[in-house]
Amino acid sequence: MTTQRFTLGFLGGTGPEGKGLGLRLALAGHEVLLGSRDFARAQEAALELAQHVPPQRVRAALNAQVAVDSQVVFITVPYPAQRSLLEDLREPLVGKVVVSTSIPLAFSQGKVRSLPVEEGCAALQAQALLPRSRVVGAFQNVSAVDLLAPDRVIDCDIVVCADDAEAKRLVMGLAEEIKGIRAVDGGALENSGYVEQLTALLLNINRIYRGSRTMVKIVGIRGLDTPTAS
Ligand SMILES: NC(=O)c1ccc[n+]([C@@H]2O[C@H](COP(=O)([O-])OP(=O)(O)OC[C@H]3O[C@@H](n4cnc5c(N)ncnc54)[C@H](OP(=O)(O)O)[C@@H]3O)[C@@H](O)[C@H]2O)c1
Numbered sequence: 001m002t003t004q005r006f007t008l009g010f011l012g013g014t015g016p017e018g019k020g021l022g023l024r025l026a027l028a029g030h031e032v033l034l035g036s037r038d039f040a041r042a043q044e045a046a047l048e049l050a051q052h053v054p055p056q057r058v059r060a061a062l063n064a065q066v067a068v069d070s071q072v073v074f075i076t077v078p079y080p081a082q083r084s085l086l087e088d089l090r091e092p093l094v095g096k097v098v099v100s101t102s103i104p105l106a107f108s109q110g111k112v113r114s115l116p117v118e119e120g121c122a123a124l125q126a127q128a129l130l131p132r133s134r135v136v137g138a139f140q141n142v143s144a145v146d147l148l149a150p151d152r153v154i155d156c157d158i159v160v161c162a163d164d165a166e167a168k169r170l171v172m173g174l175a176e177e178i179k180g181i182r183a184v185d186g187g188a189l190e191n192s193g194y195v196e197q198l199t200a201l202l203l204n205i206n207r208i209y210r211g212s213r214t215m216v217k218i219v220g221i222r223g224l225d226t227p228t229a230s
Pocket of ligand 1: 008012013015016017018033036037038040041075076077078079080081085101102103104139140141142143145222225
């Protein structure tokens with residue numbers, strides 16, 4: 001668990017995923033910048049979070065300012081918006097840890113499918129668009145609805161994938177600051193593709209068991225799971 005406090009920025013931080021992660025990480029003591037294409041929308045989102053955390057801990061900004069002012073930047077826009085957004089922010093994001101949460105999904109006829117991505121997956125696409133940033137894939141399987149309920153303990157694992165070991169450790173530390181979450185090292189960034197695809201399965205299960213918000217727990221990890229008597 002990290003004790004260092006960071007400025008964490010959310011591109012598209014006005015949606016449930018950006019606001020939810022922002023809320024949880026502001027509660028953990030970090031400064032959070034909620035980004036938007038529209039400053040008024042970002043302000044509205046920041047006011048919402050300020051009901052639960054000290055107001056000075058949450059600020060509104062345009063996405064471009066978020067990229068400049070944040071130490072760690074989360075991509076929390078829909079997958080189709082990622083390419084043009086990141087192309088515009090390549091320079092301010094140089095050297096920074098960038099967390100890819102986006103999932104390439106298609107919804108049709110009551111079903112959810114994973115979309116093919118030329119680069120392999122959304123996280124690899126982000127890394128290709130930001131060659132001098134340190135992209136980490138994480139948080140793709142967590143429910144934003146649960147993140148947004150500040151008193152709810154989120155009992156799930158977050159699989160974190162990256163090629164940069166230090167960036168991965170940092171994001172695993174951030175994930176574990178959210179009550180109930182355990183971070184699991186998912187290996188290289190290319191493994192993010194499996195994590196992203198798992199979300200399609202979870203959403204299909206949510207549709208079968210109406211009202212569910214399924215997440216993931218991985219059992220049997222030697223050294224992480226509680227040993228059983230055998
Ligand atoms: N929702 C979940 O439970 C969940 C869970 C895990 C991962 N995710 C991933 O997290 C990401 C965000 O999810 P979300 O549900 O929060 O998404 P969302 O509400 O659809 O979008 C988030 C924000 O992205 C911005 N945006 C939308 N279209 C854009 C465009 N064309 N260009 C630039 N910005 C645009 C909007 O902000 P402004 O209009 O203010 O600019 C919007 O409020 C997605 O990639 C999703 O796959 C979501």
